[in-house]
Amino acid sequence: METSKALTSTEELEAIANRMRCNIVRMTTAAGSGHPGGSLSAVEIITSLWFSGLMRYRASEPGWEERDRFILSKGHAAPVLYAAMAEAGYLEASELLTLRKLDSRLQGHPDQHKLPGVEVSTGSLGQGLSLAVGMALGLRMGGGDQKVFCLLGDGECQEGQVWEAALYAAQQKANNLVAVIDNNGIQIDGPLADICDVGNLAGKFREFGWWVTEVDGHSHEALIAAYQEALATDFAGPRLLVAHTVKGKGVSFMENTCAWHGKAADAEQCKSALAELGVLS
Numbered sequence: 511m512e513t514s515k516a517l518t519s520t521e522e523l524e525a526i527a528n529r530m531r532c533n534i535v536r537m538t539t540a541a542g543s544g545h546p547g548g549s550l551s552a553v554e555i556i557t558s559l560w561f562s563g564l565m566r567y568r569a570s571e572p573g574w575e576e577r578d579r580f581i582l583s584k585g586h587a588a589p590v591l592y593a594a595m596a597e598a599g600y601l602e603a604s605e606l607l608t609l610r611k612l613d614s615r616l617q618g619h620p621d622q623h624k625l626p627g628v629e630v631s632t633g634s635l636g637q638g639l640s641l642a643v644g645m646a647l648g649l650r651m652g653g654g655d656q657k658v659f660c661l662l663g664d665g666e667c668q669e670g671q672v673w674e675a676a677l678y679a680a681q682q683k684a685n686n687l688v689a690v691i692d693n694n695g696i697q698i699d700g701p702l703a704d705i706c707d708v709g710n711l712a713g714k715f716r717e718f719g720w721w722v723t724e725v726d727g728h729s730h731e732a733l734i735a736a737y738q739e740a741l742a743t744d745f746a747g748p749r750l751l752v753a754h755t756v757k758g759k760g761v762s763f764m765e766n767t768c769a770w771h772g773k774a775a776d777a778e779q780c781k782s783a784l785a786e787l788g789v790l791s
Contacts, residue, residue, distance in 0.1 A: 514561075516562065516563030520730050523561055528760075528787055529593075530553050530590065531761070532787050534550055536784070537616075539775050542774055544609060544774050545588075546758065547768075548757065550764065551694040554727060555692060555751075556591070557594070561597070564734065565578045566656070569600045570599070572627040573626070576656065579656065580658075581659070583663070584635065585620055591628075595625075619631070635663070639660055642675075643687060647682055647684055658686060658687050660687070660689045662692070664702055665705075668705075668706045677718055677719075680720055688741065689720075693755060694756060697768065721740065736751050757770070
């Protein structure tokens with residue numbers, strides 16, 4: 511039984527990433543709402559983890575005990591998670607167009623009670639890392655070798671709970687935890703530097719006792735190498751990738767602007783975005 515999607519070429523990963531971007535635009539347009547900006551910025555962070563053989567899972571058996579866990583702490587970026595889950599085989603791509611509809615399994619934020627494969631319900635920013643720490647420690651107590659991967663937003667790191675979790679993870683030497691920060695520099699109200707500057711995230715986490723590396727968040731090669739290094743190091747504690755990204759990556763009129771943090775494209779804008787991504791509709 512297949513335990514992950516292990517691809518052999520960057521070209522394959524780039525093709526998946528492009529399909530995911532198209533689906534993010536399509537599903538948010540169909541919903542008339544959602545968060546395309548931070549979903550688009552996280553595409554390579556997820557594709558390089560989910561589709562390179564680095565993370566163990568069975569789409570046909572979501573509750574498989576030996577699986578690694580993935581937590582989308584920045585739960586408003588649910589479209590990127592759903593797009594990845596469709597590529598992995600958890601759901602049909604046609605279901606993506608039910609995003610945010612009544613009775614849909616694809617809620618505006620991931621809901622573990624509706625969609626098998628979603629590990630925990632997220633969306634209240636700041637809570638995902640705490641959940642990931644608890645899950646990692648619980649798995650370690652059970653004697654398994656499963657890893658827990660947690661994706662946070664940089665704006666989310668303004669939440670105090672993130673730092674409580676970071677302290678506790680280091681104190682407990684949670685070496686089966688790998689966190690990633692989607693560091694796109696923009697939150698809903700504007701640049702982080704203007705709203706509440708989080709400063710040097712890499713330096714802060716190092717001071718808190720984490721192993722940290724910084725990486726180009728849109729390079730599959732760099733991300734895979736960073737994940738591999740994080741998993742291979744014998745550092746006795748949690749690991750972090752600070753992934754430098756572009757908000758709205760891949761759609762020129764969405765890039766580097768807070769306007770598209772939580773706004774869907776209309777039909778004409780959707781058509782324009784898809785054309786940029788190389789498809790006609």
